[in-house]
Amino acid sequence: MSHPDVIVVGGGPAGAACAWFLARQGAKVSVLDRARFPRDKPCSEYLSPEASRILDAMGALGRIQEAGAAHLAGMRIRSPNGTVFQGDFVAAHGWRGYSDRGVALPRTVLDACLLDCARDAGASVEEGVRVTDVIRDARGRVCGVQTLGEGGSKRQRNASLVVAADGLRSVIARRMGLAHQARFPRRIALVTHFEGIEEVSGYGEMHVDKAGYTGIAPVGNGLCNVAVVIPAGRAASLAGDRAGFLLRWISERPHLAPRFQHARRTSPVHATGPFASHARRAWAPGVALVGDAADFFDPFTGEGIHAALRGGEMLAPAVLQSLAATSLARADAGLREYDESRVREFSGKWRVERLIGAAVSFPWFMDRAARSLSRRKEMADLLVGVAGDFVPPREVLKVSFFARLLADALIGGTLTASHHSESAPRTGRVPASRTI
Numbered sequence: 001m002s003h004p005d006v007i008v009v010g011g012g013p014a015g016a017a018c019a020w021f022l023a024r025q026g027a028k029v030s031v032l033d034r035a036r037f038p039r040d041k042p043c044s045e046y047l048s049p050e051a052s053r054i055l056d057a058m059g060a061l062g063r064i065q066e067a068g069a070a071h072l073a074g075m076r077i078r079s080p081n082g083t084v085f086q087g088d089f090v091a092a093h094g095w096r097g098y099s100d101r102g103v104a105l106p107r108t109v110l111d112a113c114l115l116d117c118a119r120d121a122g123a124s125v126e127e128g129v130r131v132t133d134v135i136r137d138a139r140g141r142v143c144g145v146q147t148l149g150e151g152g153s154k155r156q157r158n159a160s161l162v163v164a165a166d167g168l169r170s171v172i173a174r175r176m177g178l179a180h181q182a183r184f185p186r187r188i189a190l191v192t193h194f195e196g197i198e199e200v201s202g203y204g205e206m207h208v209d210k211a212g213y214t215g216i217a218p219v220g221n222g223l224c225n226v227a228v229v230i231p232a233g234r235a236a237s238l239a240g241d242r243a244g245f246l247l248r249w250i251s252e253r254p255h256l257a258p259r260f261q262h263a264r265r266t267s268p269v270h271a272t273g274p275f276a277s278h279a280r281r282a283w284a285p286g287v288a289l290v291g292d293a294a295d296f297f298d299p300f301t302g303e304g305i306h307a308a309l310r311g312g313e314m315l316a317p318a319v320l321q322s323l324a325a326t327s328l329a330r331a332d333a334g335l336r337e338y339d340e341s342r343v344r345e346f347s348g349k350w351r352v353e354r355l356i357g358a359a360v361s362f363p364w365f366m367d368r369a370a371r372s373l374s375r376r377k378e379m380a381d382l383l384v385g386v387a388g389d390f391v392p393p394r395e396v397l398k399v400s401f402f403a404r405l406l407a408d409a410l411i412g413g414t415l416t417a418s419h420h421s422e423s424a425p426r427t428g429r430v431p432a433s434r435t436i
Helices: 013-023 051-057 061-066 107-121 171-175 232-238 242-251 304-324 328-361 363-375 377-387 399-410
Strands: 006-009 029-033 070-072 074-078 083-088 102-104 124-127 129-136 142-149 154-158 161-164 187-195 203-209 212-220 223-231 270-272 287-289
Touching: 006 013, 006 142, 013 029, 013 107, 013 304, 029 107, 029 129, 051 061, 051 102, 051 304, 061 107, 070 212, 074 363, 074 377, 083 363, 083 377, 102 212, 107 124, 129 154, 129 171, 142 161, 161 171, 161 304, 171 287, 187 232, 187 242, 203 363, 223 232, 223 242, 232 242, 287 304, 287 328, 304 328, 328 363, 328 377, 363 377, 363 399, 377 399
Parallel strands: 006 029, 006 161, 029 124, 074 203, 161 287
Antiparallel strands: 070 102, 074 083, 129 142, 142 154, 187 223, 187 270, 203 212, 212 223
């Protein structure tokens, strides 16, 4: 029996997208995942407006719309002192995404849909198969994987190339010595679903406080994704009771507790993290990393699913180039070019994510930045547009953007007349900061 051209380890968005783009070009692809689908997955379950382009290309966008996916017009962020700012995806800055809305739906629906698309394109999908290690040839190149079936059966599977799309704790990245964990910020997330939360709108919400932050987003059919993100050092305080910790967290926050008074939790509380994982490079001879296996900083900006889909789209041409190469050097060159293009594609967003991560870690600065952004709607829209993957990160990495933001922070949020937003009253008085 001939072996596949490519083994894709992991059937999440990165693996399914890569498999789809490869299979539709005629590559023989085998997708392996230890889970059986549909399966739940701790995740913010948010897809940015630009993610819809790839979903549409794969034939998945219509399917998830029919499944009742929620649509998000933007984001609302609450700082530790209660100041709120809102950014909209459709705004006066003129940048537009593939869609005017973000999409949110449970991973049980999304992942199964994407895997079906990969199957339809011709990829083979095997569920309930755990990858335990890589196989190397006499030259040290990866030439396959070792697997363990649900019944305990061990097997070696060969392929011309292996794609590691196996997530934050990638077995492949660890075996290849490519995984790297940053020391800051080190956070973990508790994720679940509720129905019946009050005052839910068509916006994703992030509530930042001194101990961590809470994310709330509708995901369709009356459900909301609720995530509590805390420093990894607080993991011991969970005491094996994730649900109890999450419910206490909500009940101790006056701005959240009333909204959950009549809400009902509908799924188990899953834990994931620590985050801030980054591969030293996203390839080695015979193997390439994509999605969370290659990089995942923090869930605050919701970068995971779009980066996974886009990474799979970018990796596929490099894999095809590597498969068609007439020498090992040319095969490696294709994967090296993928890694370089990946850095060019995502490096600006990485910088923005790390700046936001630092701000979230320092309540004093977060409060003052929120005060400024609540009064400068155009800046809030740009920042949320970058998080939505359609505004170029350079727009908020400009010195002028930070100069305006820091000016308010340094003077304690007092604005001079020359800094008034266009929405200020004609009297010249600045509207009070909103709170929720």
